[in-house]
Amino acid sequence: EMVGLVAVILGAGYGTRLQKGFREDKTQVFASEIGKPKPLLEIAEKTIIEHWLDQIVKSKDFKKVIIVANSTNKIKYLELLERIGDSYPDIKIEVISDGSESNETRKGAVAAIWLALKIYIKNC
Numbered sequence: 001e002m003v004g005l006v007a008v009i010l011g012a013g014y015g016t017r018l019q020k021g022f023r024e025d026k027t028q029v030f031a032s033e034i035g036k037p038k039p040l041l042e043i044a045e046k047t048i049i050e051h052w053l054d055q056i057v058k059s060k061d062f063k064k065v066i067i068v069a070n071s072t073n074k075i076k077y078l079e080l081l082e083r084i085g086d087s088y089p090d091i092k093i094e095v096i097s098d099g100s101e102s103n104e105t106r107k108g109a110v111a112a113i114w115l116a117l118k119i120y121i122k123n124c
């Protein structure tokens with residue numbers, strides 16, 4: 001039985017406009033960012049999602065984080081969790097997939113939140 005809040009991080013988007021900008025950038029400054037979901041872009045030597053997790057942990061109210069990814073990028077989130085290891089021991093972090101494989105088949109934010117809610121209720 002888990003007592004505490006659950007945070008849902010929406011990471012199932014495809015960032016098509018941002019990725020297009022990275023690919024078209026003639027300076028190649030952002031070449032290493034091509035293919036990365038927005039939450040996995042780095043700012044100040046941490047991914048955006050790590051900055052969010054830092055804030056979630058600071059609140060001390062959250063006991064679980066559900067990251068909703070798409071099928072294409074789920075592995076990238078799992079790799080991040082493997083890399084950061086036990087940096088967040090006070091919260092359980094779970095990555096789930098919305099099942100989409102492209103921008104055209106994505107289900108959107110409301111569907112992602114609904115999926116996270118269904119997973120949470122099922123596991124209670």
